[in-house]
Amino acid sequence: MRTIAPDLWWIFLAAAGAVTILVVAFVIATLAQQKRHVAAVRSFSDRLLAAHEEERALVARELHDDVLQRVAVLVGELDDKDRTPPDSREAYARWVSEFREEVTDLADDVRHIAKRMHPAVLDHLGLEAALEVMAEEMQRVDGVRVEMNIDLPRKSTSLAKELTTSLYRIAQEALRNVAQHAQVDHAVLSMSEREGGIELIIEDRGEGLPEGWEDTVQGLGMTSMKERMRLINGRLTVTPSDQGTRVEAWVPLRRAP
Numbered sequence: 001m002r003t004i005a006p007d008l009w010w011i012f013l014a015a016a017g018a019v020t021i022l023v024v025a026f027v028i029a030t031l032a033q034q035k036r037h038v039a040a041v042r043s044f045s046d047r048l049l050a051a052h053e054e055e056r057a058l059v060a061r062e063l064h065d066d067v068l069q070r071v072a073v074l075v076g077e078l079d080d081k082d083r084t085p086p087d088s089r090e091a092y093a094r095w096v097s098e099f100r101e102e103v104t105d106l107a108d109d110v111r112h113i114a115k116r117m118h119p120a121v122l123d124h125l126g127l128e129a130a131l132e133v134m135a136e137e138m139q140r141v142d143g144v145r146v147e148m149n150i151d152l153p154r155k156s157t158s159l160a161k162e163l164t165t166s167l168y169r170i171a172q173e174a175l176r177n178v179a180q181h182a183q184v185d186h187a188v189l190s191m192s193e194r195e196g197g198i199e200l201i202i203e204d205r206g207e208g209l210p211e212g213w214e215d216t217v218q219g220l221g222m223t224s225m226k227e228r229m230r231l232i233n234g235r236l237t238v239t240p241s242d243q244g245t246r247v248e249a250w251v252p253l254r255r256a257p
């Protein structure tokens with residue numbers, strides 16, 4: 001039997017020790033990275049949950065503090081008129097007209113709250129119509145004109161609901177970002193069928209993303225868009241474009257098996 005020279009044993013032991021140290025260090029680093037990843041995902045989910053809770057709280061507040069109070073005032077007015085009816089036909093007609101106006105205003109506000117929760121037009125008329133309405137509102141409220149280039153060979157009402165809702169929410173957040181951060185009065189929204197899916201692009205020629213935005217931004221918008229796309233096996237890329245920002249979303253028409 002051949003024996004190993006004593007100095008070779010030392011080399012063997014040193015090598016085995018080094019390999020063990022490397023393996024242990026690798027395992028520790030992997031575990032630490034996994035822990036950081038889990039913490040990041042959890043912190044994002046917490047923030048998303050908090051944002052949804054905040055939205056619900058806002059709607060509850062609007063319903064309670066505004067809508068309910070106004071309904072109470074209207075009921076009070078009815079009771080008042082019941083006790084002391086107007087003394088002439090003209091006074092009565094004037095009161096009815098004012099009352100109708102108040103009820104119409106209230107209905108408008110309730111419609112606005114409902115639309116914010118979920119745009120009914122998306123279900124009934126499809127994605128193109130819902131995006132048109134969004135663009136009109138954007139022009140009216142924020143003064144940003146949205147140029148629409150939509151070219152879909154199929155009717156969007158035939159698309160899966162989760163797909164149209166996701167694309168609608170992406171357009172909403174990307175356009176809100178244009179209005180809030182880009183300092184421009186014009187954006188372009190394009191949508192077409194490509195590579196077995198639907199591609200949505202929102203582009204502006206404004207301020208552009210701040211340096212190092214990917215590592216430093218605290219906003220929920222970008223993360224929420226990415227998370228939405230991840231959930232339906234889509235892709236989202238946000239890139240600085242020539243003098244501005246380009247948000248590109250792609251969703252597959254068929255679900256992954």
Ligand SMILES: Nc1ncnc2c1ncn2[C@@H]1O[C@H](COP(=O)(O)OP(=O)(O)OP(=O)(O)O)[C@@H](O)[C@H]1O
Pocket residue numbers: 177178180181182204206207208209210213217218219220221222223245
């Ligand atoms: N179109 C854009 N033009 C210029 N900067 C942008 C644009 N879109 C996003 N940004 C920059 O990227 C940051 C992150 O956007 P994100 O939507 O995640 O957050 P936010 O808009 O600041 O906040 P939130 O969406 O939570 O209200 C913004 O704060 C802004 O600095």
Ligand SMILES: [Mg+2]
Pocket residue numbers: 173176177219220221222
């Ligand atoms: Mg945003």
